[in-house]
Amino acid sequence: MTRDYSNFLPNSNKKISSQRPLTILEKLGWQPFFAQQVDIEEIEKTPPVRITEIHRNSLHVLGESIDTLIPVGPDATVGDWLLYNSDAPNTSRVLERKSIFKRRAAGTAWDEQLIAANIDTAFIVTSCNQDFNIARLERYIALALEADVTPVVILTKSDLSDEVDTYIEQAQSISRNVSVIALDARREEPQEKLAQWCTPKQTVVFLGSSGVGKSTLTKALTRNSDIATQSIREEDAKGRHTTTSRQLHIAPDGFTIMDTPGMREIQLTDVASGVNDLFSDLLELSFQCKFRDCKHETEPGCAINAALENKTIDADRVARWKKLIAEEEFNSSTLAQRKSKDKALGKLIKQVKKSGRK
Numbered sequence: 013m014t015r016d017y018s019n020f021l022p023n024s025n026k027k028i029s030s031q032r033p034l035t036i037l038e039k040l041g042w043q044p045f046f047a048q049q050v051d052i053e054e055i056e057k058t059p060p061v062r063i064t065e066i067h068r069n070s071l072h073v074l075g076e077s078i079d080t081l082i083p084v085g086p087d088a089t090v091g092d093w094l095l096y097n098s099d100a101p102n103t104s105r106v107l108e109r110k111s112i113f114k115r116r117a118a119g120t121a122w123d124e125q126l127i128a129a130n131i132d133t134a135f136i137v138t139s140c141n142q143d144f145n146i147a148r149l150e151r152y153i154a155l156a157l158e159a160d161v162t163p164v165v166i167l168t169k170s171d172l173s174d175e176v177d178t179y180i181e182q183a184q185s186i187s188r189n190v191s192v193i194a195l196d197a198r199r200e201e202p203q204e205k206l207a208q209w210c211t212p213k214q215t216v217v218f219l220g221s222s223g224v225g226k227s228t229l230t231k232a233l234t235r236n237s238d239i240a241t242q243s244i245r246e247e248d249a250k251g252r253h254t255t256t257s258r259q260l261h262i263a264p265d266g267f268t269i270m271d272t273p274g275m276r277e278i279q280l281t282d283v284a285s286g287v288n289d290l291f292s293d294l295l296e297l298s299f300q301c302k303f304r305d306c307k308h309e310t311e312p313g314c315a316i317n318a319a320l321e322n323k324t325i326d327a328d329r330v331a332r333w334k335k336l337i338a339e340e341e342f343n344s345s346t347l348a349q350r351k352s353k354d355k356a357l358g359k360l361i362k363q364v365k366k367s368g369r370k
């Protein structure tokens with residue numbers, strides 16, 4: 013049976029009632045951004061599917077009448093859209109991404125780890141307890157801003173704290189452009205307070221440490237009682253790993269939710285624009301420094317140091333800003349060198365193989 017994909021292409025001549033049920037592709041987040049990358053002939057031969065989960069040796073993809081595993085092959089991550097080639101699945105084309113979250117991989121290897129693709133809103137989750145950490149929140153927000161994704165800070169376990177207003181005030185001090193929502197993830201509050209971001213065809217992701225309530229929030233929005241959740245350790249508020257892999261869930265209201273494992277370490281790379289956006293006030297102030305390459309240490313005419321002396325800016329925030337800039341520059345340059353070496357090695361191997369055939 014030939015499927016009708018005309019509704020999923022841009023500039024369709026069909027008049028579609030706004031009351032009609034959403035298709036599976038629309039629930040998965042199919043948007044004009046992706047539709048404009050394909051034509052009707054291509055979409056009929058290789059229908060679009062979205063990666064919902066990555067296993068050790070396979071990718072789980074969903075599409076219109078498609079729910080299958082394909083071999084690992086495409087350089088892709090959870091949330092990516094593929095044009096599914098049923099004859100050679102591992103050659104399926106990855107569509108251009110609307111957004112991408114990535115970090116320097118944990119450990120000593122200088123590799124890049126893709127976290128999630130094609131996200132519209134990033135819910136950065138922390139708890140009203142010892143897990144709360146402004147520096148970590150800033151890292152997540154910088155990641156979102158770099159990806160051109162809307163960041164929203166969610167403060168969970170508000171029912172267990174007597175200092176909710178203090179946590180809200182601290183989170184709001186990070187950026188006036190980032191919404192901060194305090195809620196009890198176990199009640200009806202997630203559906204009510206997050207509704208403006210959880211609309212049809214959108215994709216949201218929960219990011220944060222283990223035990224802050226990401227899986228509980230996912231469970232609330234999907235109304236899926238099968239999603240496992242665990243509580244934190246009371247003695248130190250440290251979380252237990254409930255989610256062990258990134259996975260997309262379809263919510264009844266027609267949007268997708270990505271739950272992610274807890275990440276306490278976020279090494280930033282290639283997020284210079286995100287850091288600049290997050291600390292735009294400090295960046296603008298630095299333009300007033302006497303020297304263009306001012307490091308804001310002991311240089312004469314430093315506008316940052318002058319503001320610190322006048323106590324018009326916060327010293328701790330400046331320290332975090334300088335640390336993120338240094339880390340981002342170091343990781344980005346090191347990864348660039350690694351990629352350059354890998355490219356040169358690949359070229360050498362091709363030359364050796366070519367000369368061997370001769």
